[in-house]
Amino acid sequence: VSALFAAGVDVGSTQTKAVILGPRREIAGRAVVPTGAQIARAAERAFEAALQSAGILRAAVGKVCGTGYGRFKVSFGDFQTTEITCHARGAHLLFPETRTVIDMGGQDTKAIRVGPHGEVLDFSMNDKCAAGTGRFLTAAAEVTGLDLGAIGKIALEGRDPVRMTSVCAVFVESDIMSYLAQGKSVPDVLAGVHRAIAARTASLVRRVGIEPEITFTGGVSRNVAMVKALEAVLGAPLNVSADSHFCGALGAALIALERLEAEAAAAAAAAPGPAIEDWEDGR
């Protein structure tokens, strides 16, 4: 029996995600682990956990695609694809009407314009500076002593968001400290943080052109205040799925599955027997 599943492993700067895709393009399993310093090991662990969540054996996976900054460390991967292509394909699979993808990860924010087949038409991303990325939120959580997963909900309570002087992930600490010293509330400060990132992201997105539907992917898409802030500044609703966080790994798995299908089709064509297409075409 030939392998029916394909996998994508997305090794990001903070987290490593893995997705197993079944033959009907359904998500059969998923997993996320912290990346840490042992990149190859993190990829292994994420893949194994995803296999377990799918309830399948490794042998059932016919093709593995690595993506993310650590994609060349996916030692068991068959090939690599950049996360830009993968996020576009993954977003298109989740929301077929997607034309713009905003991916916000630990260190990168990307805006991708996609075509009707999920093909990348243009992209733009932050350069050598983590300003306005997930790193900014992590720094804000650290300085307020809050859990990263909690700051979104708290930010939603802000009534009078502060105006951040920059979106620099290094200077955010002193900026926040000075607002707190002035007596501003934590929700107001955090609301200001989200608003500042949204404004910076919007200019990145405008560079590639905003076309609906817009799909929000990457780890930060789980942050409800970020979704709201982006929707407000872009003036359009965002598609967010429970699997948005896994979008890169999902796209990688989809590309792997397509390769698997193409190879199977080529093998079938090479096999002896009547070539059905020939008489159907009347050639």
Next chain:
Amino acid sequence: MDAWFQEIAAAAREGRPSAVLMVSGAPVEILRALDIVPIYPEVNALQLAIRKKSLPMILRAEQEGYASDSCAYVKADVGMLLSNAAVRPTFVICNYVGCNVYVKWFEHVAAMTGAPLLMIDVPFARTRELLPEDVRYVVRQLEELIAAIERASGRRLDRDRLSEICALSARAEDAWSRCKALCKARPAPFDAYFDSINLMGPANCLRGTKAAAEVLEAAAAAYEAASAEGRGPLPEERFRIVVEGPPPYPAYRSFRDLFARWGAVAVASTYSCVGGLWEFGFRHDPARPLESIAEHMLLENLTNRSLIDRAARIERYLRDFGAEALVIHSVKSCRLFSAGQGDLRERIAREAGFPTLMLESDLEDPRYYAEAQMKNRIDAFFEALEHKKKLAGTRSDANGRTGL
């Protein structure tokens, strides 16, 4: 390049006069006719970078107070002068065209070396056609330059020799243009970005000598033979691109490899014309030496023209050379020529409809080059082009175009 370095070293050793000047729109024919060795600080700087020796010089200049975002060519050159690693010129000729950073740069060089500063004011090209008053204005200044050098060196300019040198320049310009036109073929016989940059050495540093004409004529013959045999720089030409901007010299080889592994070949580039826009027909004219030198400085070079003109030329390259995409390498420390590249990208991508990739690092400062980020962008760009080709293939486009 060796020949040129040895020429400079010999001049310094034997006490023969030399002059620093800017590559773009250089009036080097006049210097050659007066036996004054040309020194191009830009070329010195990039040679340092490609040999991975630029950072200590940049740091030396920053220690002196030069800002982190000022031109890294300037800093490398200043660092070399401060470290006594550069030849001290007899003359500093500021022939700045377009790049007004040169004015301050060469003032500093003159102050540091004590060499006299000879300034030529070249008006920026405001129109597409040459203005006769601009030509007269520059010719007059060239006459003053000649007189100043004659006074200081005790030499006399031989006008017949100047004409002969202009004829040698024209020979090199002819051969270079022959090379460039060959890249319209599929496959292109050489990479019109990386291989052209290699040829810029003799084309710019030795222009006006027999050696430059011979090197470029030999290159043209070799490329014509390669083209006749259907040979290209890579085993397979999969993508034809146009490149705008100078390369990241500190990572020159690895940058080239990022394109080569995709089978991407540059069929035209703007930077390779920094010495002059000869491929569009301009030649130094032995019958009108000073006028043609002035025209070259005013209009027939890369840096003295507007952004709109640059965009139009890029579009022409994309269409005439059958390219499918544009790659822009923006230089962090060159605000003068990187400014407007965002608009350039929009115009080419949105209006002309060619996929455009914008990369950024530096031409001299290795601190701005992040290999993983560079690779990520380049890989994503070619993945997208490949995906498009695949989609176009499955849609079986009737006229065989890829849709790019």
